[in-house]
Amino acid sequence: MSTHETLEYTKKDFSSDQEVKWCPGCGDYAILLAIQNALTQIGRKREDIVFVSGIGCSSRFPYYMNTYGYHTIHGRAPAIASGMKTANPNLSMWVITGDGDALSIGGNHLIHAIRRNMDMNIILFNNEIYGLTKGQYSPTTKQGKITKSTPYGSLDRPFSPLKLALGANATFIARSLDSDLKHMEAIMLEAEQHKGTSFIELYQNCVIFNDGCHAEYTDKKSRSDHSIMLKHGEPMLFGGEHQKGIVLDHLELKVVDIGEEYSEADCLVHDRYNPMLASLLVTMDEHPEMPKLYGVLYSIEDITYNEQVCQQIAAVKAKKGAGDLNKLLFGGDTWQVS
Amino acid sequence: MSIIELESVVVRFSGDSGDGMQLTGSQFSNTSAMMGNDIATFPDYPAEIRAPQGTIAGVSGYQIHFGSEEIFTPGDQSDMLVAFNPAALKVNLKELKKGGTLVVNSDAFTPKNIAKALFEENPLTDGSLDGFQLVEIPIDSQTLEALKDIELDTKSKKRCKNFYALGVTYFFYHRDMTPTLEWIEKHFADNPNLLAANKAAMKAGAHFAETLQTVVSTYKVSSAKVEQGVYRQINGNTATAWGFIAASQAAKLPLFLGSYPITPASDILHELSKYKEFDVKTFQAEDEIAGVCSAIGAGIAGSLAITTSSGPGIALKGEAIGLAISYETPLVIVNVQRGGPSTGLPTKTEQSDLNQALYGRNGDAPLVIVAASRPHDCFDMAYEASRLALEHMTPVMLLTDGYIANGTEPWKIPDITKEFHTIKHKMIDAEDVDVENWHWIARDEQTHVRDWAIPGTPELEHRIGGLEKDFVTGNVSYDPKNHQKMSNIRQAKIEKVSENIPLQEIEGEKSGDLLVISWGGTYGAVEVAVKALQKKGEKISLMQLRYINPMPKNVGSLIKGFDKVIVPELNMGQMVHLINAKFGINAISYNKVEGLPFKISELKEAFRAALKGELS
Numbered sequence: 004m005s006t007h008e009t010l011e012y013t014k015k016d017f018s019s020d021q022e023v024k025w026c027p028g029c030g031d032y033a034i035l036l037a038i039q040n041a042l043t044q045i046g047r048k049r050e051d052i053v054f055v056s057g058i059g060c061s062s063r064f065p066y067y068m069n070t071y072g073y074h075t076i077h078g079r080a081p082a083i084a085s086g087m088k089t090a091n092p093n094l095s096m097w098v099i100t101g102d103g104d105a106l107s108i109g110g111n112h113l114i115h116a117i118r119r120n121m122d123m124n125i126i127l128f129n130n131e132i133y134g135l136t137k138g139q140y141s142p143t144t145k146q147g148k149i150t151k152s153t154p155y156g157s158l159d160r161p162f163s164p165l166k167l168a169l170g171a172n173a174t175f176i177a178r179s180l181d182s183d184l185k186h187m188e189a190i191m192l193e194a195e196q197h198k199g200t201s202f203i204e205l206y207q208n209c210v211i212f213n214d215g216c217h218a219e220y221t222d223k224k225s226r227s228d229h230s231i232m233l234k235h236g237e238p239m240l241f242g243g244e245h246q247k248g249i250v251l252d253h254l255e256l257k258v259v260d261i262g263e264e265y266s267e268a269d270c271l272v273h274d275r276y277n278p279m280l281a282s283l284l285v286t287m288d289e290h291p292e293m294p295k296l297y298g299v300l301y302s303i304e305d306i307t308y309n310e311q312v313c314q315q316i317a318a319v320k321a322k323k324g325a326g327d328l329n330k331l332l333f334g335g336d337t338w339q340v341s
Numbered sequence: 342m343s344i345i346e347l348e349s350v351v352v353r354f355s356g357d358s359g360d361g362m363q364l365t366g367s368q369f370s371n372t373s374a375m376m377g378n379d380i381a382t383f384p385d386y387p388a389e390i391r392a393p394q395g396t397i398a399g400v401s402g403y404q405i406h407f408g409s410e411e412i413f414t415p416g417d418q419s420d421m422l423v424a425f426n427p428a429a430l431k432v433n434l435k436e437l438k439k440g441g442t443l444v445v446n447s448d449a450f451t452p453k454n455i456a457k458a459l460f461e462e463n464p465l466t467d468g469s470l471d472g473f474q475l476v477e478i479p480i481d482s483q484t485l486e487a488l489k490d491i492e493l494d495t496k497s498k499k500r501c502k503n504f505y506a507l508g509v510t511y512f513f514y515h516r517d518m519t520p521t522l523e524w525i526e527k528h529f530a531d532n533p534n535l536l537a538a539n540k541a542a543m544k545a546g547a548h549f550a551e552t553l554q555t556v557v558s559t560y561k562v563s564s565a566k567v568e569q570g571v572y573r574q575i576n577g578n579t580a581t582a583w584g585f586i587a588a589s590q591a592a593k594l595p596l597f598l599g600s601y602p603i604t605p606a607s608d609i610l611h612e613l614s615k616y617k618e619f620d621v622k623t624f625q626a627e628d629e630i631a632g633v634c635s636a637i638g639a640g641i642a643g644s645l646a647i648t649t650s651s652g653p654g655i656a657l658k659g660e661a662i663g664l665a666i667s668y669e670t671p672l673v674i675v676n677v678q679r680g681g682p683s684t685g686l687p688t689k690t691e692q693s694d695l696n697q698a699l700y701g702r703n704g705d706a707p708l709v710i711v712a713a714s715r716p717h718d719c720f721d722m723a724y725e726a727s728r729l730a731l732e733h734m735t736p737v738m739l740l741t742d743g744y745i746a747n748g749t750e751p752w753k754i755p756d757i758t759k760e761f762h763t764i765k766h767k768m769i770d771a772e773d774v775d776v777e778n779w780h781w782i783a784r785d786e787q788t789h790v791r792d793w794a795i796p797g798t799p800e801l802e803h804r805i806g807g808l809e810k811d812f813v814t815g816n817v818s819y820d821p822k823n824h825q826k827m828s829n830i831r832q833a834k835i836e837k838v839s840e841n842i843p844l845q846e847i848e849g850e851k852s853g854d855l856l857v858i859s860w861g862g863t864y865g866a867v868e869v870a871v872k873a874l875q876k877k878g879e880k881i882s883l884m885q886l887r888y889i890n891p892m893p894k895n896v897g898s899l900i901k902g903f904d905k906v907i908v909p910e911l912n913m914g915q916m917v918h919l920i921n922a923k924f925g926i927n928a929i930s931y932n933k934v935e936g937l938p939f940k941i942s943e944l945k946e947a948f949r950a951a952l953k954g955e956l957s
Contacts, residue, residue: 019804021804021816021817048799049799049802050796050797050798050799050800050801050802051796051797053796055638058807065804065806066804066806066816066817068804069802070802071796071802071803071804072802072803072804072805073641073668073804073805073806074804074805074806074807074808075634075637075664075806075807076634076660076661076664076807079630079631079634079661082626082627082630082631082634082635082638083634083635083637083638083641084638085624085626085631085634085635085638086597086599086624086634086635086636086637086638086639086640086641086642086646087638087639087641087642087796088638089597089622089624089635089638089639090595090597090622090638090639090642090643090644090646091642091643091795091796091797093797094642094796094797111627111628111631112627112630112631112634115626115627115631312622315617316617316618316620316622319617319618320617320618323618324618325618325619326586326616326618326619326620328586328587328590328619328757329757331583331586331616331619332573332583332754332755332757333571333573333754335573336371336375336520336573336574337571337572337573337754338374338375338377338571338572338573339570339571339572340377340567340568340569340570340571340572340753341569
């Protein structure tokens with residue numbers, strides 16, 4: 004990795020000359036800012052940073068970044084980024100996608116990029132709706148939601164993106180929210196430092212087609228009552244005065260009041276390296292009474308696909324020497340005609 | 342009996358798909374090639390790996406045409422058919438020449454097998470084979486007898502029967518057993534019992550055939566008079582893979598293949614995945630779309646990027662190919678064509694994806710199309726496809742087909758340095774341009790080709806998207822006039838490729854009564870048919886197209902030298918429409934879609950009819 008300690012970028016160095024064209028009030032603006040801020044701190048040269056996106060509102064993102072950027076086709080960004088990363092492992096790869104792009108049309112590429120542990124950051128902007136096509140329900144839309152394509156309420160059971168990623172053998176899953184710049188920035192830094200696929204779900208608000216879908220757990224006023232900021236080694240507490248906590252009761256997670264029956268010491272302590280805990284945490288989305296989790300839910304070290312490709316080539320070259328085309332062509336059974 | 346000298350012979354091995362027919366056939370052809378014959382082969386096998394035993398659906402065949410003259414096709418009808426069971430006989434008998442030699446495994450002609458093959462009577466006894474030289478050999482029991490002293494289970498012993506039969510045929514055609522015995526030594530080195538069994542079976546077959554000498558003739562085919570040089574056997578898929586390696590070296594760029602398994606293209610993936618020492622990266626993607634998308638990504642990042650597939654896979658790749666066209670990024674797409682539509686005939690050959698190559702994308706999305714004519718031409722055309730993709734910053738589609746992909750022929754190994762020049766790709770860095778005023782879409786005025794600035798290059802950061810791009814800046818543009826301008830330049834850029842390809846050649850006189858325009862794997866059969874008619878004094882010539890879009894600049898003027906044009910194709914008439922539309926002529930369409938290559942005889946007949954004015 005070509006980290007440069009002397010690299011001194013400001014946010015401006017990562018802004019392109021293109022006018023940003025998201026709707027006024029869109030959550031994407033904050034995400035753009037957070038990522039630009041994070042990039043000033045990751046220690047990578049600007050020319051080695053690549054943003055790849057699919058189709059949708061979020062996927063316009065690369066146009067606004069003064070890095071290499073590729074706005075591709077619907078759902079395919081992880082596949083295109085996989086080819087780039089395999090071809091040039093030195094690149095810092097960022098995939099920008101939405102809930103429709105990543106989980107519906109691009110579901111296959113998403114799970115396989117994660118499964119291979121391709122070293123890239125996949126940032127999923129989840130607003131539970133199709134914005135660019137003007138308001139159809141998506142794979143994360145809550146059941147019963149009235150949308151343009153579900154006038155009587157949506158019937159589909161939604162995906163939990165983090166549970167899906169964990170099921171695909173993710174080595175890093177995290178969540179953040181568009182209403183907390185600092186948190187987003189910190190998570191982006193963690194993601195970039197992780198070797199392998201870093202999967203981040205961002206709760207993002209679509210002001211036009213699904214305004215306030217995450218409000219309960221993202222608004223500054225209400226979020227402390229409905230979410231937990233996970234920190235490794237700290238108990239899972241929430242509520243303004245940390246009056247609530249999560250305990251483990253017979254393999255089930257339970258919300259409890261801290262006080263007479265339960266104390267802080269009874270609460271689960273977050274361990275981001277524990278796969279069993281991660282598999283419990285990702286089920287919390289399915290229970291509306293449970294708080295939402297922010298932060299790194301799970302991360303482990305494992306070899307990346309792109310590293311293995313390089314190792315295999317190096318091993319074969321060490322054994323056979325560099326390829327010689329004439330040796331290949333004239334090798335095996337040949338005969339001379341004279 | 343006598344030894345008969347022949348110019349060329351066609352032998353066909355046929356049996357159950359588990360009987361090892363492909364191995365048997367390739368041993369026979371390798372030996373013949375090493376003995377100096379020119380050869381062409383045609384493997385013909387079912388899509389199912391192991392279709393029900395003894396049934397017609399499960400018949401697998403391998404045909405070899407070898408001779409002392411140049412051989413262009415695997416031959417129409419066979420001189421010898423080796424049938425391992427009644428089903429194989431049923432399927433192939435109609436392609437055996439009258440009076441031809443028919444070797445049958447009489448052990449397999451049980452009432453049950455005869456019924457499975459849909460014969461009403463036992464064909465060995467009902468007189469229906471009277472027109473052939475029938476040689477009945479109880480191959481199963483003879484093989485078991487020959488191996489009785491070898492410690493091996495009966496099932497494994499029975500599986501040696503293909504080498505027994507090979508021994509028989511080697512005797513008939515005076516083939517040298519040494520290369521095959523050496524192959525057995527090498528291949529079964531880990532299993533001494535199998536090694537001994539296969540060698541013993543082969544020798545037993547040859548010894549048995551000796552005892553037949555008194556009743557049947559044997560045949561000699563002398564070496565072919567071919568150009569000096571070092572030769573090897575090669576099939577089209579291997580040649581394609583090696584052509585890409587040659588191109589990657591000529592361009593001094595690493596090779597990346599993104600692919601998904603599909604018949605009959607998978608062998609290119611298998612072959613390229615072996616060559617890590619050549620800096621080849623192969624990526625078996627999760628689906629066809631990811632295959633092409635990963636290649637697009639690798640191309641953007643500075644690799645010679647390839648994706649390989651067959652028609653159904655190409656259909657899935659369509660949107661992404663359009664993206665690569667809109668990005669103007671180098672990419673080679675290989676379509677090893679098979680019978681369609683839909684799943685169609687996966688293991689059978691066809692040329693029916695030309696329209697897909699030309700038009701199979703949304704919007705006006707032109708790309709370069711080239712086609713290989715014979716197995717070893719796949720090497721040349723894979724190199725050419727890569728050269729044009731890199732020199733013109735465009736996707737290039739290379740069309741081959743199941744017939745040339747799996748067919749083998751001897752190949753005079755080329756002098757790489759002399760015949761395959763350096764590929765001058767368009768990669769730049771900041772020092773090559775005026776950074777302040779540079780845009781990624783900046784084009785060469787002559788060729789309309791843009792620069793190739795890859796991620797990792799300082800100071801040239803830029804954004805590209807599938808949305809329409811401004812002609813000058815490359816930024817998103819919805820301007821109506823700009824879209825027209827961009828559509829024009831995308832088209833003009835592809836047309837300019839015609840200045841970077843060789844002029845079209847004609848085999849035969851430059852004017853005459855009939856011009857045959859052929860493309861792709863039909864070349865062998867068409868060439869033989871045309872030459873035969875030329876020998877008879879007919880004014881007929883052949884134009885074999887290897888560059889399809891754009892075509893060489895002189896095609897139109899060459900066509901004008903002929904009264905009539907005929908286009909033989911293994912489809913319902915795709916090239917003929919292109920020719921007629923492009924050159925305003927009324928070429929005759931001659932088609933076949935049976936999943937099989939053209940026969941020389943049927944082509945000769947069609948060309949004769951066209952010459953007489955009986956075809957239109």
